[in-house]
Amino acid sequence: MKKKIMFMAMAAMMLAGTMACSQEKVPFKDYQMNPNGLYYRFIEQNEGAVAQMGELVDATFSCTVNDTAVLIPVMSNTFQVIDPLFPGDLFEGLTLVHKGDSVSFIVNIDSTFRTFFGQPTLPEQFKSTDVMRFDMRIDDIYPESEYMRHMAVKSQKAAQERIAKMVADHPDESAQAAQALTDYLAKNKIVAEPTASGLYYVMTKEGNGEKPQIGQIVKVHYTGTLLDGTKFDSSIDRGVPIDFPLGVGRVIPGWDEGIALMSKGEKGVLYIPYYLAYGDRGSAPQIQPYANLVFEVELVDFEDMQR
DSSP, rough: EEEEEOOOOOHHHHHTOOOOOEEEEEEETTEEETTOOEEEEEEEEEOOOOTTOOOEEEEEEEEEEETTEEEEEEEEEEOOOOOSSSSHHHHHHTTTOOOTTTEEEEEOOOHHHTTOOOOSOOOOTOOOTEEEEEEEEEEEEEOOGGGHHHHHHHHHHHHHHHHHHHHHHHHHHEEEHHHHHHHHHHHHOOOOOOOOSSSSEEEEEEOOOOOOTTTOOOEEEEEEETOOOOOOEHHHHOOEEEEEEEESSSOOHHHHHHHHHHOOOOOOEHHHEEGGGTTTBBTTTTTTTOOEEEEEEEEEEOOOOOO
């Protein structure tokens, strides 16, 4: 993966919630220092292989200055182990970690702002002697080739949690939406078995038998309508199919699941319950909350993601 996987949207949020800084330098008690000036302290350290160059590290982390200024609140993200951006940077620290480790790194604040955050100078509330600390829990380490599979697992888990919460928080609306979809299928004499999630798919034209894999870029023509027949979007009208990486949450869950059922050249219709579409919020202007959707779809083509 030529593109370095680092901080997603980090620059936009790194100064959010910044508090007044303490003037006292935090002592580096219990820290060790590597030859390039990176300070590190393991809170929990496991055995096994450490992260290797090019591998991906899923971490839950935060970043503070002097333990009082919160640059990055606790969040999860994926890092790729790459060559250091400067001697003693965070990437050197990643070559020390095992899966399951909890570790704290202290890095040079000037160099980190310049390279990681793209700031030519320190913000005026900080100074070069301030202590920048990254606290990290290493959730997983895996080869770059497994990135899309891990993204898919995360996306599916997040979708399942969202769905469960929607149904639990709004039982009456959920029941009404479910009945509306059942009535629609019966009225239109649509006979199909739902998937485990509640998605319905009816094939209208066979493809060539080859199905896309998670992470591949799929190209899809579609026309989307409400249950009353109102058309709200169509790639056919625009003359250009939509493309997206399959299974990683770039589209609504019903699409990720439904398109994966299709083979190249296949056409069909997806009957998507609201919780696999736009949920309890809808999508302005035409898709109201709890709206079940119908998509006529064609899997035009698919290919591996360019790296």
